[in-house]
Amino acid sequence: MSEYLPGLEGVPATRSNISDLDGNTGILTYRGYPIEELAVNSTFEETSLLLLDGRLPTRDELAEYDNQLRSNRVVKYNVREIMKYLPATGHPMEMLQTAVASLGMFYPGDECLTGNMSCEDLNYVHNMSVKIIARMPTLVAMWEHVRNGYDPYPPRKDLTYAENLLYMFSGEDPDPAFAKIMDACLILHAEHTINASTFAALVAGSTLASPYLVIAAAVGTLAGPLHGGANQRVVEMLEEIGRPENVKSWLAEKLASKSKIWGMGHREYKVKDPRATILQKLMRELMEGRGGRIGPLFETALALEEACEEKLAPKGVYANVDFYSGILYREMGIPPDQFTSIFAVARSAGWLAHWREQLGDNRIFRPTQMYTGESKRSYVPMEMRGQSI
């Protein structure tokens, strides 16, 4: 009998050529390209196509894909009507899961998944991927206005993916510096090997569920604070700490009570997450671009990271991607409970790339278990229960 490894640590659950990471050296590549290079030189549009197709597109291919994304941003009016009936106090990730799943009801067409994949079906897979990646920001930003009782700003075709996302939140032309940072954030969050939400997407995809349900499964899995939900917790934690001078005593108390430090630790990385390094650099550049004027959260985050290194580095626990992302999003005026939704917008590209890969060589996921319950026994009639038998 095979060994049980809690959390499937170290257990390969799939073969993939989409992304790779080295947790000891802190290297992450998408289709072989280091994320440091992509974050500086690429755009989310190009990176998402790279993830889907496996190669950097030509100018014409990118232009065509970009045009497809821009043309698919609008969602059916009824989706907004559904949102109006959701409680405004609900979490945006719960809304997002509901809204993505509901999209599938308006855009059916998954019949071809049940046959053997053909070229035609690959078009379907590409078209569904475009529709979902294009509409995720619309759903997320629309909710921001619907939950506050306002009309949402319709998406704009003349803006890039990152610009349009920021525009739909504020209704104003986005600050070019913020748009550039948002684009880099989207690239950095677009893919990350087989993490919990990608695994959820693979499991759902392996049943030949529709892509909307595949993404809904992944969104629900990303929401948890041990995964994507950590970015919201990080900012709440930094606000609780307050000033950098409070860090040491706060940390000592948390570690003594065995509490989690949000944005710290990773199953795969035993060094600092390379995405955290890039996000931290972006934060510093933003700060310098404004002559050093920035909220105290960044200072507190730097102090906390330093203090954590002293205490947690021996366990291989360092800052992960969620440690600095929320601070950047907050600077852009995005409410903390929407941080994980922005993560989901970006990660939809990775989820769909894995969905496509899974369909290309599909076998339903059906692992086994080690049963630890009672051995076979006879049903006890109600009148006999509670008596010694």
Ligand code: COA
């Ligand atoms: N704060 C404090 N201690 C932490 C920690 C954190 N954020 N992350 C890990 N550790 C400690 C654990 O307590 C454990 O210590 P022990 O060996 O003394 O019991 C050790 O490091 C190993 O952690 P473990 O829980 O086994 O790691 P995991 O691989 O199962 O979990 C995470 C990985 C990401 C779920 C975990 O690090 C975590 O909960 N981080 C905080 C949430 C977060 O930021 N998630 C986003 C990930 S991108």
